Amino acid sequence: MPPAATPKKKGGEKTSTSGGKSLKKKLSKSAEDDEFEQWQKSKQLLKPPDQLELTDAELKEIIPRVLQSLNLQQPDSVVEFSFEQGEFIPKPSPGSAVLVFSQKGTYIHRETDEARKQLIAQGIDPSAFVSTESEEDGAEETTREEAETESDVTEEGSENVGGGETKEAEEEAKPQTGKKLTNQFNFCERAALTYKYPIMSRETQTVPPPTDTFSANILQWIIYDGYQQDYEAQQLEKELERQRREAGRMPTGKQAIKKATGKSSHNEAMQGRIYECWKTLERMLNLSTYDYIAKDYRYWEDPADEFREEEGTLLPLWKFAYDKTKRNTVTDLLWNPFYYDLFAVCLGFLDFMNPIKGGAVLLFTIKNPSFPDYICITESAVMCIDIHKKYPYMLVVGMYDGNVMVYNIQATCKEPAFQSNSVTQKHGSIVWEVKWVEDLPDGEMNFFSVSSDGKVNHWILMQNEFAVTTIINLYLEKEQVRGPDGTLVKRKACATCLTFHPVNPLIYLVGTEEGLIYKCSTAYSTSYLFTYQAHDMPVYRVDYNKLNADVFASCSADWRIKIWEDNRNEPLYVFDLGSCVGDVKWAPYSSTVFGAVTSKGSAYIFDINVNKYKPICVQPVVSRKKYKLTRIAFNNKLPIIICGDDKGCATALKLSPNLRLPCKPPKKQQHLDQHTLQLMKLDKLLSLVREPATLTAPPDPAGSTDS
Amino acid sequence: MADLDQADKKECEGKKIIHTYPIVKNSDMHEEMKLECVEIVVTACEKHSANNEAAARMIKEQMDKKFGPPFHVVVGEGYGFEITYECKTLLYMYFAGTLAICIWKS
Numbered sequence: 001m002p003p004a005a006t007p008k009k010k011g012g013e014k015t016s017t018s019g020g021k022s023l024k025k026k027l028s029k030s031a032e033d034d035e036f037e038q039w040q041k042s043k044q045l046l047k048p049p050d051q052l053e054l055t056d057a058e059l060k061e062i063i064p065r066v067l068q069s070l071n072l073q074q075p076d077s078v079v080e081f082s083f084e085q086g087e088f089i090p091k092p093s094p095g096s097a098v099l100v101f102s103q104k105g106t107y108i109h110r111e112t113d114e115a116r117k118q119l120i121a122q123g124i125d126p127s128a129f130v131s132t133e134s135e136e137d138g139a140e141e142t143t144r145e146e147a148e149t150e151s152d153v154t155e156e157g158s159e160n161v162g163g164g165e166t167k168e169a170e171e172e173a174k175p176q177t178g179k180k181l182t183n184q185f186n187f188c189e190r191a192a193l194t195y196k197y198p199i200m201s202r203e204t205q206t207v208p209p210p211t212d213t214f215s216a217n218i219l220q221w222i223i224y225d226g227y228q229q230d231y232e233a234q235q236l237e238k239e240l241e242r243q244r245r246e247a248g249r250m251p252t253g254k255q256a257i258k259k260a261t262g263k264s265s266h267n268e269a270m271q272g273r274i275y276e277c278w279k280t281l282e283r284m285l286n287l288s289t290y291d292y293i294a295k296d297y298r299y300w301e302d303p304a305d306e307f308r309e310e311e312g313t314l315l316p317l318w319k320f321a322y323d324k325t326k327r328n329t330v331t332d333l334l335w336n337p338f339y340y341d342l343f344a345v346c347l348g349f350l351d352f353m354n355p356i357k358g359g360a361v362l363l364f365t366i367k368n369p370s371f372p373d374y375i376c377i378t379e380s381a382v383m384c385i386d387i388h389k390k391y392p393y394m395l396v397v398g399m400y401d402g403n404v405m406v407y408n409i410q411a412t413c414k415e416p417a418f419q420s421n422s423v424t425q426k427h428g429s430i431v432w433e434v435k436w437v438e439d440l441p442d443g444e445m446n447f448f449s450v451s452s453d454g455k456v457n458h459w460i461l462m463q464n465e466f467a468v469t470t471i472i473n474l475y476l477e478k479e480q481v482r483g484p485d486g487t488l489v490k491r492k493a494c495a496t497c498l499t500f501h502p503v504n505p506l507i508y509l510v511g512t513e514e515g516l517i518y519k520c521s522t523a524y525s526t527s528y529l530f531t532y533q534a535h536d537m538p539v540y541r542v543d544y545n546k547l548n549a550d551v552f553a554s555c556s557a558d559w560r561i562k563i564w565e566d567n568r569n570e571p572l573y574v575f576d577l578g579s580c581v582g583d584v585k586w587a588p589y590s591s592t593v594f595g596a597v598t599s600k601g602s603a604y605i606f607d608i609n610v611n612k613y614k615p616i617c618v619q620p621v622v623s624r625k626k627y628k629l630t631r632i633a634f635n636n637k638l639p640i641i642i643c644g645d646d647k648g649c650a651t652a653l654k655l656s657p658n659l660r661l662p663c664k665p666p667k668k669q670q671h672l673d674q675h676t677l678q679l680m681k682l683d684k685l686l687s688l689v690r691e692p693a694t695l696t697a698p699p700d701p702a703g704s705t706d707s
Numbered sequence: 708m709a710d711l712d713q714a715d716k717k718e719c720e721g722k723k724i725i726h727t728y729p730i731v732k733n734s735d736m737h738e739e740m741k742l743e744c745v746e747i748v749v750t751a752c753e754k755h756s757a758n759n760e761a762a763a764r765m766i767k768e769q770m771d772k773k774f775g776p777p778f779h780v781v782v783g784e785g786y787g788f789e790i791t792y793e794c795k796t797l798l799y800m801y802f803a804g805t806l807a808i809c810i811w812k813s
Contacts, residue, residue, distance in 0.1 A: 210794040211791050211794060214811070215787070215789035216732075218784075220785060220805060223801050223804065226730060226732060
């Protein structure tokens with residue numbers, strides 16, 4: 001700060017404390033603050049020294065001034081004489097602008113080109129000139145500011161000294177500094193110019209899009225061939241898709257196997273191939289080992305038959321057994337409906353005094369009598385089996401413990417694809433028979449089962465479990481008995497066999513341990529359609545005739561086989577075999593032939609067309625002392641039967657020509673086919689044994705018409 | 708059953724079915740573009756079934772509009788060609804049993 005101010009400040013301190021303080025503050029401030037204040041001060045209005053001093057009244061006086069666009073001094077309608085036309089013509093109005101003074105200046109702006117040229121001509125560098133000028137300006141500015149502050153300080157100081165002197169001091173100070181007044185209305189904007197990056201040009205060249213060449217020749221036959229090929233591919237795809245869908249519908253344990261690591265699955269594949277080789281080799285060995293039997297099976301027709309009337313023989317062929325199930329009893333036998341050389345053998349037990357743990361389902365083929373093709377070992381004894389007609393790899397088995405299982409032998413024999421829940425779903429007792437029925441409308445497979453607990457259950461194969469409903473509870477039509485605690489208990493029949501009507505899928509027959517046969521419908525769950533008082537001992541098998549669905553046969557432990565007609569109380573035929581009849585089956589090739597096996601180890605073949613009283617063939621199959629025969633099954637295509645015994649062995653037997661005589665058409669009806677002839681044959685027989693039509697009505701309870 | 712099926716098949720073969728659906732014989736377009744392109748071809752060829760030139764024009768215009776020019780389209784019953792095309796823009800297909808259509812962009 002200017003040193004001149006210091007003495008004045010001291011003086012100020014003495015008189016006024018407030019003014020001194022403010023001064024002190026001001027002095028103590030840094031240079032920056034000073035600058036700011038200086039800038040602010042320059043903003044304050046400065047009065048020119050020669051400004052008039054007016055009183056308040058004078059200031060408030062309004063001096064009106066009216067401005068008009070009309071210039072009264074301007075002449076209007078100015079005319080000019082035209083010598084050309086010889087008359088006055090009106091001259092355009094000169095307008096309201098009046099030029100008072102005009103002079104052309106000699107100044108030029110220093111940054112214009114002209115100025116530069118002049119400077120260069122004078123030998124001065126134009127850029128240097130401009131910069132020095134601006135520097136000079138800056139210098140001038142600073143000096144002026146300094147002067148201003150100086151004058152301010154003096155002003156304040158003088159104020160402090162005495163109010164009267166103020167004006168004088170001011171008047172004195174201003175001329176002293178001789179500073180020029182800036183235009184206070186000139187507002188100058190401050191701005192900053194940032195660094196500007198130089199513009200650069202950069203070029204890139206892209207690779208042209210990749211191209212390729214393609215050529216073809218089009219002719220009508222090429223297009224046609226293309227379509228044919230595509231169509232075939234589509235058909236193939238459809239076929240594959242169908243197969244996949246079917247495979248997908250059979251949930252199996254195979255997926256789990258597939259999940260195994262790559263190495264093991266590779267090993268498995270290798271094993272599979274080796275297994276195939278072994279199998280082929282085994283077949284070849286069997287072919288040579290059992291060559292003579294194979295020849296017998298194919299060519300041996302008992303020549304004695306020609307000389308025997310009404311009698312035939314059974315020629316034993318192979319024996320099928322499996323070491324691990326030698327102790328089990330054959331509880332069911334069934335030919336595969338699709339592969340006519342394949343049959344299933346169920347191994348369980350029937351001698352309930354000596355229970356055997358474990359059972360098995362074995363699938364043998366007659367091409368390989370030495371070893372079963374498929375082996376399904378089960379925990380409990382297997383009591384019955386059925387093979388699906390549409391999917392010949394789907395087996396349903398009924399167990400001794402009341403469970404049912406479905407095996408998909410195409411996928412795996414090791415574990416069942418479906419198994420009933422042994423807590424909530426299973427039967428209360430032995431499952432005696434299972435039967436597949438037509439698939440439901442939405443393609444779900446389903447089957448029926450009967451058990452000793454008197455229930456007929458309907459099982460539907462859902463995604464991976466069964467849905468089970470009880471169709472009927474078989475109650476005996478007898479009086480209720482008192483239980484141990486005095487409550488009345490309805491007695492249940494123990495079902496032992498089941499068969500479905502071949503034509504009407506609703507109708508089925510159930511044989512019971514009480515010897516009754518119930519004809520029921522799946523549509524009714526409480527009542528029977530008909531009750532046959534068939535036997536005195538448990539019914540072991542009921543079988544519909546393969547050609548005439550109105551006729552069925554039943555066999556029982558009471559040594560008898562009975563042939564029934566639908567809705568007729570009395571049997572048409574009764575045959576007594578002298579021992580417990582384990583099974584009876586109608587032959588598929590004839591309407592009048594059926595076979596049966598007894599516990600004495602003999603197989604019987606009847607042809608009621610030939611002999612109404614005696615079997616046409618009695619063949620001891622196994623030793624009557626040691627073995628019992630339990631089941632029999634006719635092959636659908638080949639002239640052979642298989643019989644199962646109670647030592648886990650199945651024997652194949654060939655029917656001699658006399659046992660499978662085709663019908664001879666009468667001379668007048670040569671055109672009729674075998675099927676019609678067979679039906680006619682049976683009808684003729686039945687008409688002989690049927691009672692007169694008038695008596696076919698249900699028997700009168702009074703019994704007056706009964707003879 | 709099997710015999711019946713076979714008999715059916717034989718009958719079918721005897722009839723000589725005329726296929727009219729589109730078959731894409733060769734294409735390096737991506738799936739969406741291919742589908743759209745086949746759609747365009749089917750529409751055009753059905754609309755101008757008697758006039759291959761009009762069909763080709765229609766296909767070309769549509770393709771240009773959808774995927775940007777310049778597309779080239781050949782529609783015909785018998786011809787040969789050798790072309791250079793920009794990758795991912797070729798479609799060579801049959802339609803209506805007699806037509807071969809080739810679309811590419813250069």
